Amino acid sequence: MSGSKGSARLSGALLKPLLDSVDCVLFDCDGVIWRGDQVIPGAAEVINLLKKNGKRVFFLTNNSSKTRRMYAEKMATMGFSVAPEEVFGTAYCCAAYLSTVCQLQGSKVYLLGSAAMGQELEAVGVRHTGLGPDHITGSQSDWANVPLDPEVKAVVVGFDQHFSYMKLNRAMQYLTQQGCLFVGTNRDTRLPLEGGKIVPGTGCILQAVETAAQRQAQTVGKPNHYMFDCVASQYGLDRARCLMVGDRLDTDILLGSNCGLKTLLTLTGVSTVADVEAHEQSGCPERRKMVPDYYVDSVADLLPALQG
Numbered sequence: 056m057s058g059s060k061g062s063a064r065l066s067g068a069l070l071k072p073l074l075d076s077v078d079c080v081l082f083d084c085d086g087v088i089w090r091g092d093q094v095i096p097g098a099a100e101v102i103n104l105l106k107k108n109g110k111r112v113f114f115l116t117n118n119s120s121k122t123r124r125m126y127a128e129k130m131a132t133m134g135f136s137v138a139p140e141e142v143f144g145t146a147y148c149c150a151a152y153l154s155t156v157c158q159l160q161g162s163k164v165y166l167l168g169s170a171a172m173g174q175e176l177e178a179v180g181v182r183h184t185g186l187g188p189d190h191i192t193g194s195q196s197d198w199a200n201v202p203l204d205p206e207v208k209a210v211v212v213g214f215d216q217h218f219s220y221m222k223l224n225r226a227m228q229y230l231t232q233q234g235c236l237f238v239g240t241n242r243d244t245r246l247p248l249e250g251g252k253i254v255p256g257t258g259c260i261l262q263a264v265e266t267a268a269q270r271q272a273q274t275v276g277k278p279n280h281y282m283f284d285c286v287a288s289q290y291g292l293d294r295a296r297c298l299m300v301g302d303r304l305d306t307d308i309l310l311g312s313n314c315g316l317k318t319l320l321t322l323t324g325v326s327t328v329a330d331v332e333a334h335e336q337s338g339c340p341e342r343r344k345m346v347p348d349y350y351v352d353s354v355a356d357l358l359p360a361l362q363g
């Protein structure tokens with residue numbers, strides 16, 4: 056798999072030149088530094104040593120279930136201290152996008168998502184409705200005539216553990232309203248958990264709403280460059296000296312390609328070496344953008360290059 060156009064498997068000392076060539080490392084979370092609540096062995100040591108070696112470290116997760124502060128608290132329990140401002144999750148980035156790009160400060164949105172998304176929206180002055188369980192009631196004609204809040208200017212879709220037919224229906228009814236915006240956090244179809252387990256990801260919920268509404272959402276998460284732009288604009292990063300470390304080719308590695316970053320795939324999450332080879336041999340320019348510069352079995356493979 057090596058070669059000028061191919062992805063190279065790196066290990067041990069070979070990773071040192073790569074790390075020496077960057078000032079900043081951007082880590083994906085699910086499938087790279089943890090799976091669910093189980094930290095990937097070596098992840099905390101790698102992150103602490105990178106910082107000790109003067110590298111800037113940020114976290115870019117498509118997961119919308121936690122606020123920046125909640126993520127910083129989770130990371131502290133795993134042995135690495137991170138400031139909330141170093142974490143860019145889609146709950147925070149989606150709120151930033153709605154308030155600045157969509158200019159919805161003071162406005163209200165219909166939120167299919169988590170309490171964390173609600174907190175990040177409130178933090179930037181965007182009001183919301185729809186959080187929590189929403190069980191079916193009435194008949195089909197009642198569903199088609201659900202009362203809609205006239206103040207709602209957008210439908211926002213993230214991971215919602217209370218997703219239901221009634222929520223799908225309400226979102227659809229709002230999205231048939233003239234001028235109603237449609238924003239999603241991310242399109243990840245699977246969430247990697249402990250012990251190699253997986254559960255349906257936000258992408259499944261978003262695709263259901265898009266199918267019902269017959270509209271495409273604007274997504275904020277990776278591979279959309281908006282998340283990187285959030286970090287770069289706040290910290291003045293040189294994209295040529297940034298390394299994106301991720302487990303998904305169609306989100307993390309594609310974000311890196313889209314933004315001109317160096318890319319490193321870890322094989323502890325969703326994508327596999329076979330996936331890389333398929334894209335590499337596809338001859339399709341779009342698929343080739345999902346071929347990482349390098350790959351390792353796990354983030355722990357970076358340790359020897361940092362302990363020198």
Ligand SMILES: C[C@H](OP(=O)(O)O)C(=O)O
Nearest residue numbers: 084085116117118243256
């Ligand atoms: C899997 C993804 O999280 P990430 O891998 O971007 O941390 C998500 O939660 O949809």
Ligand SMILES: [Mg+2]
Nearest residue numbers: 083085086302
């Ligand atoms: Mg991931």
